[in-house]
Amino acid sequence: MDVKNVTVVGLQWGDEGKGKVVDALGRTCRYVARYCGGANAGHSVNVRGEKFALHLIPCGILHPGVVNIVGNGVAFDPAVAWEEIEGLRQRGVKVDETNLLLSASAHVVMPYHKLQDSLSEQSLGQAKIGTTARGIGPCYADKACRSTAIRLGDLTRPDEFRAHLRIIVENKNRLLSALHNAAPLDSEKIADEYIEFGRRMSKMICDTGSILRKACKAGERILFEGGQGSMLDVDHGTYPYVTSSSVTACGIPAGAGVAPKNVGYVVGVAKSYASRVGSGPFPTEQDNEIGNAIRRRGKEFGTTTGRPRRCGWFDAVALRYAADMSGVDEIALTVLMDGDDTIETFRICTAYELDGRRIDEYDPSLPLDKVKCVYEDWPAWKTPIASARKFEDLPSEARAYIDRIEQLLGRPVGVISVGPPRDATLLHHSALKGFI
Ligand code: GDP
Ligand code: IMO
Ligand code: MG
Numbered sequence: 001m002d003v004k005n006v007t008v009v010g011l012q013w014g015d016e017g018k019g020k021v022v023d024a025l026g027r028t029c030r031y032v033a034r035y036c037g038g039a040n041a042g043h044s045v046n047v048r049g050e051k052f053a054l055h056l057i058p059c060g061i062l063h064p065g066v067v068n069i070v071g072n073g074v075a076f077d078p079a080v081a082w083e084e085i086e087g088l089r090q091r092g093v094k095v096d097e098t099n100l101l102l103s104a105s106a107h108v109v110m111p112y113h114k115l116q117d118s119l120s121e122q123s124l125g126q127a128k129i130g131t132t133a134r135g136i137g138p139c140y141a142d143k144a145c146r147s148t149a150i151r152l153g154d155l156t157r158p159d160e161f162r163a164h165l166r167i168i169v170e171n172k173n174r175l176l177s178a179l180h181n182a183a184p185l186d187s188e189k190i191a192d193e194y195i196e197f198g199r200r201m202s203k204m205i206c207d208t209g210s211i212l213r214k215a216c217k218a219g220e221r222i223l224f225e226g227g228q229g230s231m232l233d234v235d236h237g238t239y240p241y242v243t244s245s246s247v248t249a250c251g252i253p254a255g256a257g258v259a260p261k262n263v264g265y266v267v268g269v270a271k272s273y274a275s276r277v278g279s280g281p282f283p284t285e286q287d288n289e290i291g292n293a294i295r296r297r298g299k300e301f302g303t304t305t306g307r308p309r310r311c312g313w314f315d316a317v318a319l320r321y322a323a324d325m326s327g328v329d330e331i332a333l334t335v336l337m338d339g340d341d342t343i344e345t346f347r348i349c350t351a352y353e354l355d356g357r358r359i360d361e362y363d364p365s366l367p368l369d370k371v372k373c374v375y376e377d378w379p380a381w382k383t384p385i386a387s388a389r390k391f392e393d394l395p396s397e398a399r400a401y402i403d404r405i406e407q408l409l410g411r412p413v414g415v416i417s418v419g420p421p422r423d424a425t426l427l428h429h430s431a432l433k434g435f436i
């Protein structure tokens with residue numbers, strides 16, 4: 001199969017190892033483009049023993065020759081981005097307008113968005129979403145509101161921007177004071193700071209959609225890098241415990257400015273178990289010693305916030321739904337567990353039960369907090385797997401587990417990740433042989 005463009009999306013609740021997979025597949029691509037989310041994302045890449053945590057900069061940045069694009073659908077925080085750019089440069093990674101381009105139409109996360117996010121969460125108490133406090137929801141809310149939004153291109157027109165910001169900040173100050181008794185923000189100070197960000201990044205700010213559309217016409221390979229995970233999608237996830245953008249492959253045309261047919265070959269990333277950060281239903285959650293053991297083995301602490309992740313078993317019901325949503329062609333299975341003496345058996349959820357009724361198909365209207373999981377038990381493997389480089393190197397129990405996942409999802413497991421490093425990756429039933 002001749003694969004041109006590739007999409008990498010998360011199939012669970014985020015942190016599936018998308019960064020690792022994008023880095024592994026990115027080498028042969030001309031462009032790596034983000035299309036959703038913002039600095040709520042934390043994508044880890046491990047290159048020659050060095051760990052990089054990327055939030056806004058696409059994971060192709062570590063491959064020389066790849067042009068990285070932040071699409072119009074991203075909620076762009078210039079303060080985080082600038083820190084990330086400087087951090088990468090200090091570590092010897094080239095970042096300039098030849099390998100990083102930012103959409104002029106991307107919406108800007110402003111200081112008041114972050115404030116709104118955390119104050120709103122505080123005031124909600126038990127009902128909070130458990131956001132990353134990166135201002136994502138309020139930024140997208142202003143995008144939909146239009147009159148109170150700032151786009152990246154606006155920062156390069158200082159006079160208009162300053163005048164517009166005065167009106168917005170006055171508005172926000174009234175809102176934040178009335179709702180949360182917050183101290184007023186100084187619009188002039190914010191304007192100075194953000195005009196400076198616009199100046200520093202001006203050479204990178206452009207019409208990225210047109211660049212990607214030309215690349216599609218010219219047959220240059222694009223990799224679309226998803227943020228978050230399908231179950232956090234604003235439309236199709238476990239609403240309201242979701243993020244605020246379209247994170248599945250359905251979000252690519254709108255979030256990157258390309259036609260739907262250019263989404264290409266879709267790789268859905270899933271861990272061999274499940275994790276979730278923040279509030280919301282999680283049917284296979286193990287809030288017990290098993291969950292603690294999974295967290296310990298998988299080092300499940302947030303890349304962005306450091307919060308301990310909730311851990312549980314692989315949920316094939318939700319996974320099938322997520323894979324169908326993005327039209328997933330093959331699965332990349334990551335963080336294959338090994339060697340924890342407290343885990344004798346790995347479980348896979350194959351169906352839900354509600355009021356004695358068996359449910360095989362995920363339905364977004366299901367009361368997920370009430371369903372019971374139907375599990376299959378699979379013997380755990382105890383031998384280390386980090387040095388496996390082909391399927392046959394894996395212990396027989398691991399191979400049986402992967403075969404079963406393929407069956408349950410009705411899709412090949414193409415990529416198998418056996419550790420954080422770039423080369424701890426093996427191809428199984430994959431159409432991506434030329435990529436790695
Ligand atoms: P992302 O948000 O989907 O990119 O995932 P994160 O980077 O937030 O979290 C995934 C974590 O798992 C990171 O710490 C990765 O380095 C790590 N990781 C990825 N693949 C593997 C793997 O195969 N084995 C192990 N043990 N860790 C992995
Ligand atoms: P990556 O790209 C895991 C979760 C938050 C919270 C909900 C809403 O690293 O997989 P938000 O700040 O977006 O308003 O929070 O979504 N969330 C993520 N969880 N990985 C992510 O990104 C996430 N991005 C958002 O924890 O539950
Ligand atoms: Mg992450």
